[in-house]
Amino acid sequence: RQEAVEFYRKCGFLEVGGGPVSFGRIPHRQMIKSLSPLQTIQYRPEWCQDLTTRWSRGVPISEKMGMHIxxxxxxxxxxKANLAANLNVHGSMFAGSVYSQCVLAGWGLIWLQLKEEGLVGEPVLAESTIKYHGPVDEEPEARVAREGMxxxxxxLKRGEPAxxxxxxxxxxGSKLAAEFCGHxxxxxxxRPGQ
Incomplete structure (x- = not known):
């Protein structure tokens, strides 16, 4: 219910959209809370937390979409993303949400690999293609491997772009729904003075 939103915010829930109006007069809001804590990540959990914080400050849509490593x-x-926060009128994930999740997965891996190598740089998506194989109607998960890194x-060590x-x-769920290639x-x- 609308009047309980503040209580749920204090409990760690995020407001992601409107809800039904019960009995024609009781408004509701849709709120989510991730049940997959970063503490389950065994390798570099502090870096994953830093990345999540960076996204929440610089890419606020990541929170609205319920993104979590x-x-x-x-x-x-x-x-992963919260399916309920990204549904279209057909009951499947918005194509734009699928695209955004893929972009952030690539960006996140790059950011973590920069930390692994002790390098500093700013990843930017320059070009991309995406192929949709079917609707996303179960929990969406984007997966990427560090090929070539x-x-x-x-x-970057020479001060040049990579x-x-x-x-x-x-x-x-377990079905391949989309393939994304990002450049x-x-x-x-x-450097100072540039």
């Missing part, structure tokens, strides 16, 4: 082992990265990041492509798969550029940090 479900796996990172130094080689692969998995990012860390070698492709080495130009450019490369990542393939990201998005699953609806990313990692710009080296600007």
């Amino acid at each position: 479900s796996h990172y082992d130094g080689q692969t990265f998995h990012l 860390p070698a492709v990041l080495q130009p 450019t490369f492509s990542l393939k990201i798969q998005l699953f609806s 990313y550029v990692v710009q080296p940090p600007r």
Whole structure:
């Protein structure tokens, strides 16, 4: 119910949209709370928490979509979203939400790999393609592996941009629902006076 929203906010729930109006006069709001805590990540959980915080500050839609890191082992990265927060009128995930989840999965893996290598840079998506295989009507999870890294990041050590492509798969439950190929550029940090 609308009057209980503040209570649920204090309990860690995020408001993600409107809800039904019961009996024609009692408004409701849709709220979510992730039940997959980052504490389940065994490898670099503090980095995963830093990444989540960075997204919540710089990419606020990530919270609205219920994005949460479900796996990172130094080689692969998995990012889940809350299906209920991303439904279209057909009861499946918005195509734009599928795309956004894939973009953030690639960006997240790059950010973590930069930390693994002790490098600093700003990942940017330069170009992409996506192929949709079917509707996403179960929990969506984007999966990406670090193919070619860390070698492709080495130009950053010379102050040059690193450019490369990542393939990201998005699953609806256990079914492959979309394949995304993103061409990313990692710009080296600007030097003072540039």
